[in-house]
Amino acid sequence: MASKDRIQRLKEETRINILDASLQIAKEEGWPALSMRKIADAIEYTAPIIYEYFSNKDAILMELTRKGFLILARDMKAAKEKHRLPAKQLEAMWLAYWNFAFAEKELYQVMFGVDVNCCELCEIMPEAEVPWTMVTEVIEDLMTPYKPTEDEVSVKYYTFWSVIHGLISINMVRRRTSDEITHEVLKTAISGIIRSIKA
Amino acid sequence: MASKDRIQRLKEETRINILDASLQIAKEEGWPALSMRKIADAIEYTAPIIYEYFSNKDAILMELTRKGFLILARDMKAAKEKHRLPAKQLEAMWLAYWNFAFAEKELYQVMFGVDVNCCELCEIMPEAEVPWTMVTEVIEDLMTPYKPTEDEVSVKYYTFWSVIHGLISINMVRRRTSDEITHEVLKTAISGIIRSIKA
């Protein structure tokens, strides 16, 4: 019964088609625009068919994040193997992480829950600038002896923001880490950046 | 016509009620569960009434992020004013930022687009652990001379992850910053953490 095999192959193919179509739609129109009917359209079926391959929409997203982690792991492994010194390996791995995030932006978004909506409008919200100006002022204060350029101040500001926002996001979407470790990271990061400013 | 005033006051009150109810629902059931009909239920009206106070659902979220930024700014200002040394001010401000994020978790989520869904299930995804183990191994490599505890390694790992993920998120939800600044932050952050590991 070789036809069984053929049918099995076709089934696997449509499964892949569903995943591909979903990612494609996300790339073209963003994750919020992804709908079961739109996926069905893309694979030239009707919506209920999808439920023979995935138990629901979340399962599709889950499978795509799994795929994302596989690609990320592969990239980081390749980056690591290009070097022998651990320090160089670390640098290369995190650069690979960075590159993956932007090369496979949509996968990264679904993997780590980065919203992308709503924020063209945020541009026109003066209140959102207050924390920025406040912190920037103090950084300038601290750096005055070194006569920093505006860009140098920005670098320090974004370093602060990214480490703290990153730590917050990670703690919000995955609870796992212990509070002591998180607090230790926060504390040493802040004092580390401050030290780097003064140096 | 004092009744005009009373009516005006009542109108402002329902406006506030809408905002309060929305935040309340988000706190109890999360942002994805927030719907216009549910808000209407909470304020004991029907859904279309809401559109007399806000042009659409996004406008409600926008107003809440505005509110969030005001609270954040107030907290950071208060933290700053408790100190005179810029370094201490900076530390206090970022700690205030941190505390705000968890004290007003839902506001922070809507302000910075931190998804919270989907990720109880992620726990059962072994692929998600690969990058973690890979990086951790190299960090252990690098720290072997110093005989680090497991927690110390974790601290370094999460420092890396938070600064890089934070920088990525910021670049995905607000484009604004120049690529040079971003790249400078990334580069110096990575080498800085590596240096702190070796020290």
Add this chain to the structure above:
DNA sequence: ATATTTGCCTAACGGTGTTAAATTATTTAA
């Protein structure tokens, strides 16, 4: 007392994820 404005609701439209039933096509059995 009549006309007009206001406040609020019901009903509806087009969309979403999802499920059950009906229909069609294919394979198997007689």
Add this chain to the structure above:
DNA sequence: TTAAATAATTTAACACCGTTAGGCAAATAT
């Protein structure tokens, strides 16, 4: 080869979503 059984796919529906239009009733103004 034809009839029965099984599989594949669709249609129809449910309950929800954001949003808009139309209508009814009460308050206000003339």
